[in-house]
Amino acid sequence: MEAVVRVDGEEGRSFTVKAGVQQRCVIAPMLFNVFVDQFLKEALLQLPPDKQFGDQITTKSGGALPTDLLSRIVALMFADNLALSPDSPDDLVVLLGMANAVASK
Numbered sequence: 633m634e635a636v637v638r639v640d641g642e643e644g645r646s647f648t649v650k651a652g653v654q655q656r657c658v659i660a661p662m663l664f665n666v667f668v669d670q671f672l673k674e675a676l677l678q679l680p681p682d683k684q685f686g687d688q689i690t691t692k693s694g695g696a697l698p699t700d701l702l703s704r705i706v707a708l709m710f711a712d713n714l715a716l717s718p719d720s721p722d723d724l725v726v727l728l729g730m731a732n733a734v735a736s737k
Contacts, residue, residue, distance in 0.1 A: 668709055675734045676706065680726070 636643045706727075708715045716731070718724040 665709075668714060671731075671734055672707055672709075672714075674737075675730050678730045678733060679706075 633649045634646045635649045636646045638644075705717050707717060716724070716727045718727050
């Protein structure tokens with residue numbers, strides 16, 4: 633399959649796409665979810681246990697005795713996007729290193 637990149641209405645040179653899933657492919661969201669779910673599971677296992685990453689949120693649990701639950705959001709996934717949630721530039725370096733280690737397997 634051939635592809636081109638268009639910026640401000642001007643197209644670059646065409647190139648051959650050797651891997652990936654075409655845009656608007658009906659199976660693309662499922663493939664993304666299967667891959668990224670496993671990728672994140674492996675990557676999050678490599679987080680240092682003494683370090684807290686991500687944005688802290690408080691949620692209310694239902695039931696007879698409502699209690700506050702603290703959770704941390706380290707990554708968000710939507711469609712074919714993945715967003716990491718570091719607290720600082722140093723944390724971003726750690727998260728990207730962890731992702732690189734898993735992706736290099």
